Amino acid sequence: MTDAVEPMTAEDAVHAAAEAKAYKYLLEDARRLFAGPVNFLLSAPELQFLPPPDVPEIALAGRSNVGKSTLLNALTGRHGLARASTTPGRTQELNFFDVGEPRAFRLVDMPGYGYAEAPRDMVARWKRLIYDYLRGRAVLKRVLVLIDARHGLKTVDREIMTMLDKAAMSYQIVLTKGDKIKPTALAATLATVGEVAKTHVAAYPVVLATSAETGEGIAELRAAVMGAAR
Numbered sequence: 147m148t149d150a151v152e153p154m155t156a157e158d159a160v161h162a163a164a165e166a167k168a169y170k171y172l173l174e175d176a177r178r179l180f181a182g183p184v185n186f187l188l189s190a191p192e193l194q195f196l197p198p199p200d201v202p203e204i205a206l207a208g209r210s211n212v213g214k215s216t217l218l219n220a221l222t223g224r225h226g227l228a229r230a231s232t233t234p235g236r237t238q239e240l241n242f243f244d245v246g247e248p249r250a251f252r253l254v255d256m257p258g259y260g261y262a263e264a265p266r267d268m269v270a271r272w273k274r275l276i277y278d279y280l281r282g283r284a285v286l287k288r289v290l291v292l293i294d295a296r297h298g299l300k301t302v303d304r305e306i307m308t309m310l311d312k313a314a315m316s317y318q319i320v321l322t323k324g325d326k327i328k329p330t331a332l333a334a335t336l337a338t339v340g341e342v343a344k345t346h347v348a349a350y351p352v353v354l355a356t357s358a359e360t361g362e363g364i365a366e367l368r369a370a371v372m373g374a375a376r
């Protein structure tokens with residue numbers, strides 16, 4: 147008999163209720179943390195310009211236009227925050243944001259990859275910078291790999307996932323722009339991507355669906371980021 151068909155005991159129910167309550171508190175803690183001070187620190191075009199590794203880091207990665215900057219703004223509830231990373235010349239740099247005072251962790255906006263113009267060059271450059279960053283960065287706790295909910299996993303996304311597996315770098319897949327497709331299509335993409343994630347050793351098993359437009363999944367992502375940074 148599997149656990150799934152066993153009836154829930156009173157003890158299980160109490161336990162589940164306690165867990166649900168604890169998760170509610172976690173969501174609230176995360177909301178408060180992200181509502182507090184968040185400051186752009188610096189842009190690093192090369193590894194030598196990284197800030198000192200003195201605080202946990204969580205990085206956002208994904209193809210150009212997937213919604214990295216928008217998600218960063220949604221997480222922090224600040225519309226202009228990620229502007230620093232969209233100014234020309236900074237899109238190929240690692241952008242660092244300090245969260246909390248005292249600093250709880252840093253968010254790192256990574257260069258986008260797979261852009262239509264010069265795809266090979268950009269992917270190669272991105273891979274080099276990121277792979278070097280990953281290998282040497284002990285304070286990097288998790289990478290959020292953003293995937294456009296309308297497009298699902300592309301070849302370049304799978305390459306990045308395999309690269310992260312090889313670096314033994316923990317990552318979580320986050321679907322963006324969930325508002326742009328029907329709930330049934332979103333559920334299907336979540337399931338498909340979740341199945342693929344299970345086959346990648348360094349991938350966190352839970353895939354999150356988000357929308358910066360409706361706010362769907364943003365509170366849960368804040369909690370996931372805060373949890374990963376601990």
Ligand SMILES: Nc1nc2c(ncn2[C@@H]2O[C@H](COP(=O)(O)OP(=O)(O)O)[C@@H](O)[C@H]2O)c(=O)[nH]1
Pocket residue numbers: 208209210211212213214215216217258322323324325326356357358359360
């Ligand atoms: N409808 C909708 N549009 C989004 C969402 N996230 C990003 N976008 C749009 O997608 C485009 C690219 O977003 P951006 O954050 O600049 O992507 P980046 O290149 O990964 O930083 C912009 O026009 C955003 O307004 C979302 O959740 N919903």
Ligand SMILES: [Mg+2]
Pocket residue numbers: 214215216231232
């Ligand atoms: Mg951007």
